Amino acid sequence: MMLREGFFVKVRPALLSIACVTGSLSSIKAAAALPPPRESAELAAQYDAVSTPQWIQGRKLISLLSIQPGDSVLDLGCGTGRLAQYVAKLVGPQGTVLGIDPSVHRIAIAKRRETAGLSFQVAGSDNLASFASASFDRVYLNYVFHWIDNKEETLRQIHRILKPGGRIGISTGYRNQPSRVRERIRESIREVLGEVPPDLFLSPFRMTRKELRALAEQAGFRIVDLQILPFSDYAKDPEEVIAFLSASSSGRFLSGVDEPSRERILSVLKRKLRKLQTNRGIQMEHPAMLLVGEKPR
Numbered sequence: 001m002m003l004r005e006g007f008f009v010k011v012r013p014a015l016l017s018i019a020c021v022t023g024s025l026s027s028i029k030a031a032a033a034l035p036p037p038r039e040s041a042e043l044a045a046q047y048d049a050v051s052t053p054q055w056i057q058g059r060k061l062i063s064l065l066s067i068q069p070g071d072s073v074l075d076l077g078c079g080t081g082r083l084a085q086y087v088a089k090l091v092g093p094q095g096t097v098l099g100i101d102p103s104v105h106r107i108a109i110a111k112r113r114e115t116a117g118l119s120f121q122v123a124g125s126d127n128l129a130s131f132a133s134a135s136f137d138r139v140y141l142n143y144v145f146h147w148i149d150n151k152e153e154t155l156r157q158i159h160r161i162l163k164p165g166g167r168i169g170i171s172t173g174y175r176n177q178p179s180r181v182r183e184r185i186r187e188s189i190r191e192v193l194g195e196v197p198p199d200l201f202l203s204p205f206r207m208t209r210k211e212l213r214a215l216a217e218q219a220g221f222r223i224v225d226l227q228i229l230p231f232s233d234y235a236k237d238p239e240e241v242i243a244f245l246s247a248s249s250s251g252r253f254l255s256g257v258d259e260p261s262r263e264r265i266l267s268v269l270k271r272k273l274r275k276l277q278t279n280r281g282i283q284m285e286h287p288a289m290l291l292v293g294e295k296p297r
């Protein structure tokens with residue numbers, strides 16, 4: 001697609017389908033593709049440094065999971081392992097925490113956090129079939145579920161590997177969540193490209209509360225808790241906002257546009273973000289949808 005001033009937007013093919021729930025999981029509609037991750041050692045280190053919002057929301061999720069000393073826990077999509085390290089203290093020396101993530105770079109950082117009961121492996125939602133049935137007391141996904149293509153199969157596998165009475169915890173963004181920063185991103189793209197191409201990936205947050213509930217129930221979980229937790233924090237400056245967006249999306253942020261367009265969009269975006277600057281920094285909203293489900297005994 002050719003756009004204003006000769007810039008090309010590379011629109012990626014639609015690969016991903018998500019369940020679209022209207023009362024029940026009755027229809028599956030195609031959604032815009034998630035571009036592939038563009039991970040690097042540098043980006044993984046950046047994620048470790050800027051992931052405090054996920055860390056704060058993650059501890060809230062963990063507080064809802066009633067993790068006990070001696071529990072066996074799986075952190076699916078553990079990133080650089082900060083939250084798993086926290087959970088390892090809760091399960092104590094009799095318990096175990098395994099963190100898995102498809103990014104070799106993130107796991108390389110996580111491995112520096114390993115202790116007797118805390119270990120990490122390169123693996124993802126596609127590898128859950130390799131775990132024995134009824135082997136975990138708790139499985140959680142902190143800001144990971146929106147990146148997973150096959151959500152139904154992933155939930156089915158988690159249900160299988162949990163012990164009866166075991167719990168799943170999910171924190172994820174939700175469709176149409178408020179975000180002034182994302183509004184500025186859209187404005188910046190429109191200013192440079194003349195439009196916001198419909199297939200340009202801007203946010204992975206596509207589910208509603210109703211859809212998440214239906215998916216978890218369909219996999220066999222009893223819903224223990226489902227809530228929206230408001231949360232916002234402050235980035236120091238526009239550069240820190242962009243670092244957060246890039247690292248949190250594993251390099252997908254604006255990866256669908258060519259490099260000259262991306263540079264121009266970022267320059268417009270920085271100008272717009274500077275207008276949001278306050279004494280505390282630039283406010284970033286990160287409300288999370290938190291779900292806790294139980295596998296019936």
Ligand SMILES: C[S@@+](CC[C@H](N)C(=O)[O-])C[C@H]1O[C@@H](n2cnc3c(N)ncnc32)[C@H](O)[C@@H]1O
Pocket residue numbers: 051054055058076077078079080082083100101102103106123124125126141142143144147148149248249250
């Ligand atoms: C925003 S980070 C969250 C990391 C970590 N849970 C935390 O709280 O900091 C999203 C993570 O999901 C991982 N991820 C992406 N697709 C995945 C999949 N299919 N299965 C498991 N993890 C995945 C990414 O590599 C990335 O580390």
